[in-house]
Amino acid sequence: MTRTLDKFYPGIAGKARETKRKNIHFWAKHKREKIQGECVTESGSKQRRTRDLGVATVLPQPAEEEIVVWIKSLRDDGVPVSAFMLQTKCVEVAAAYGVSTDYFKASWSFRWGFMRRHALTLRRPTRQGQQSPPDADAKAVAFRNKVLDLMREHKVDRVFNADQTAVFFEYLPKHTVSDRGTKTVWVRCGGKDKERVTVMLLGDSLGNKFTPFIIAKSRPPKDETKAEANRQERQGFGVHVWKEVTALQARHDAVIYGNQRGWWNGALSVAFLHHHFGGRPRDSSPVLLLWDDFSAHWTEEVSACARDLNVVLVPVPPGCTSVCQPADISWNRPLKLRLRTQWIENLQTQLSQPREHSEKFKLQPPTRKGVVEWAVSAWAALSQATIMSGFSFIFRNSTTTAPSEMEGEAAANAIASSVVVAELEHHDQIDVNVGEVSAVDDVIERFLTKAVEGITAADEIAAVVSGVSDSN
Structure with missing residues (x-):
């Protein structure tokens, strides 16, 4: 009995141990045959308790x-x-x-x-917001019409969108392979799973990507004179850190600022507008910039700066960024996927390093330099088609000039191809190293032909997948 209690109920003592001892005696005396019969089967041997069929408390x-x-x-x-x-x-x-x-x-x-x-299941949310999907779609249609009207009014053929997103120092997987039945599933982290930088991305409906603004945390000095000098002369960094930041900006296509919270503010919005749109001639065409309703985008200083630079700020409807903001529609997901991939590659590199047999693995989080490199490379890796596809809800079936210097059927094909490529990229069906493709086997060309005939890319993709399944 002692060995049985130690094996099946380790760690219990006193009254609890005595209760288990009595239970075992009761089972041995009254339920031995039933328990032995259950243990013969594979499923029964894994059960902790048994109950006759039909014996249960149910609801009417x-x-x-x-x-x-x-x-x-x-x-x-x-x-x-x-x-x-x-x-x-x-x-x-x-x-x-x-x-x-x-x-x-x-x-x-x-x-x-x-x-x-009752045909129910637990699912992860695939879309969230303050508006229901039908309401959000209705607002997306109204917003699309508003943008098209502004394009006609200002005689412009492209639209810009800017959006900030957080880039974390660690991207721990949400799931891990582990032993079945383990109550505590522990994973090692580097101690910086909450640390992040903020990245403001800018792209246009032609598929162009522009220099990202990266905001890192920077502890301000107690001396207000030095703090003001950091803001005015070194983009919020101290003298020593500024040397590292300068080297990073020179090496990568990025502008790096620092503040105490590492988050966006009105002063950065002004600097952002001046950096990207301040060098244009005074008589140049207006710029249409879609911006969400974050308060730092709509201060009096930002609005005055936009007017001075001939930038027309177009507010994205609150709660509808998932259907009205190009960055949320098609940029952010592949960007975060690439960031997670880079974090996993960094983890694998550390695991491959030699260490003593008795030495436990210690995960080293990336440095600020590493995170900046990740953000810049992930942004640079997004294709032109991915950037363009975020604007496709505006130009689809529109008589307004398409977002390209091409005209007519060529412009329509450019939009259709961007949508198709983005969908394929979304499902990881794009091989970036495919090389040249024979014109006979040009799948994209076939998609474009179907698009002109009114058949959607999703329908064509479904037909291709169905054909592959049939052939297998």
Whole structure:
């Protein structure tokens, strides 16, 4: 008995150990044959407890239907329903129907069976925002018409979009391979999983990418005179750090600023506008810049600067950036994917370094220099088609000049190709090292032909995938 308790219940003592000893004696006396019979089967040997079929506490059908109606009403309003919320609601409904909550706990096995019976499942959100998808799509149509009207009014043939995003020092995977049944799944980090820099990206509807602004954290000196000198002369950095920043700017196509929070502000918005649009002739055409409603984009100083530089700031509808802002539509996801890839490559490089057999692995987080290099290279790797595809919701089926210096059918083909390539890139179906392609096997050309005929890229891609599946 002592060996049995030590093996199956290690670490318990006192009254708890005595209770387990009595349980084992009871099982041996009254349930030995049943337990031995269950252990013969593979599934039975893995169970911690057994119960005869049909013996369970369940909810009546009307109770389950009431829970389903509750779930669907919340989801129609966009409210998330977590596993805990479902469990709480099931217990509440059970009590209302007279089912004893002493026995019915809405365990995970009940919830799993309940969701299977009613064609429900737990899913990760694929889109979030303050607006429901139909409302957001309606605002996207109105915003598209507004942008097209502004393009006609100002006689411009392209649109710009700028958006800031966080680039973290560590991109720990959300899942890891581990032993089944392990309660604590621990992963090692470098201690900088919350550290980040802010990157402001700028692109236009021609597919051009422009120099990114990178904002890093910089501790200001206590002396206000030195702090002001840092802001005016060294973009927010001290004398020694400024030498490193200068070298990074010279080596990479980036502008690097520093402040205490490492986040965007109104002064940086002014500097950003001057850097990208300040060198144009006074009589040049206006610039249409789509910018979200972040407060630092719309201060009086920023608005005055934009007017002086002949930049027309177009506010993206609040809560609709997922369908109205090109960066959120097609830039940010592949950018973050490349950043995660670079972090994994950095981890693999560290793991490949030789170390003593007894020496434990210690993950070294990237330096500020490394993060800047990651951000610049990830931005540079985005294709022209990816940048253009973010603007496709504006120019699709539009009579306004397409976002290209080409005209007519060539411009329409350029937009169609950008959408197709972006979709393929989104699904990791683009080989960047493919080299030359025979005109006979030019899949993109075939997609463009279908696009002119009114067949969408998604339909054509589906047809190609279906054909591959049939051939296999």
